[in-house]
Amino acid sequence: MKLSTRGRYGIHAMYDLAQAWRATRGPQPLKAIAQRQRLSEPYLEQLLGALRKGGLVRTVRGAQGGYMLSRAPEEITVGQVLRTLEGDLAFVECLEGEEACDKSARCPMRLVWQKVHEGVNRIVDSITLEDMLKDYARLSAEGEKTDDTHLHG
Amino acid sequence: MKLSTRGRYGIHAMYDLAQAWRATRGPQPLKAIAQRQRLSEPYLEQLLGALRKGGLVRTVRGAQGGYMLSRAPEEITVGQVLRTLEGDLAFVECLEGEEACDKSARCPMRLVWQKVHEGVNRIVDSITLEDMLKDYARLSAEGEKTDDTHLHG
DNA sequence: AAGAAACCCAAGCAAAATTGTCGGGATTGT
């Protein structure tokens, strides 16, 4: 029931890129993202590769290159990121393919899984990277000290 | 992100016991439950053991014994079953213990995980075994053939 | 009292998934 590190690290990376989007707008080298978020470079590279294929980030190759969001932070949802890295956010497989479960139409469990599936997706799709930036800004304003290094969760 | 077989099989077993509750009220032997739900006996035994410790089923030992719900189907929620077998339904660990995440108070990710956590729990706690029985009865009424063997999902 | 029908429990274990690492290739700015 836990998210794997793919989803968790992916959100960290995307949040990092959302901050960069506001600040410099330039591409961020893998190494910089990995250091700020304290993630292993080669592993993060895999995740960013998947996010690129999913159309959520784009890359600039060669020196001074790096990764950047493919569109504005308010147009990327947490759900898009998680589904790209984790696959369909379904509790059970029988919801994924159309014919994954033969008895699908008359299964007492199915409605339960459907409700959870819809609920989870509705929530994660309602939160954009921009929302996360704002929420965190508000949170920081309330607390006193500023500290923008490595916050995991 | 998938439920493990523990949660899935557990719901099947509890649904089976909910049906039995209405019909006979007598304890159901492990073997009978396993056969109806097509689950491995020794494995199911583990799950029922956990459900017993969790207070959701009670047992009658000795010959003619078996497992039965510890209270009425309308008083047992899907959430109780899943949490008993899967642990806290949290996307990330930092929500579980109080001090699992040191920076908890000012973490940009935390609010996201909290919202999902609350959403999932609200949904699974809103569905009782009785609801499942009713939903399935309605579903069966709509379809024509009756068939109460092994429906997985 | 014997036997069978049941639950109870702790280890062990193979397969699968997760979480990375490694090595080399391709592209591009300076």
Place this chain on the structure above:
DNA sequence: ACAATCCCGACAATTTTGCTTGGGTTTCTT
């Protein structure tokens, strides 16, 4: 040219999952 980058597939370590095995213990029936 050269260095900074991204790109990609293979593989290795570790953990988790999904069971199985081999014993117990309790209680009903005869």
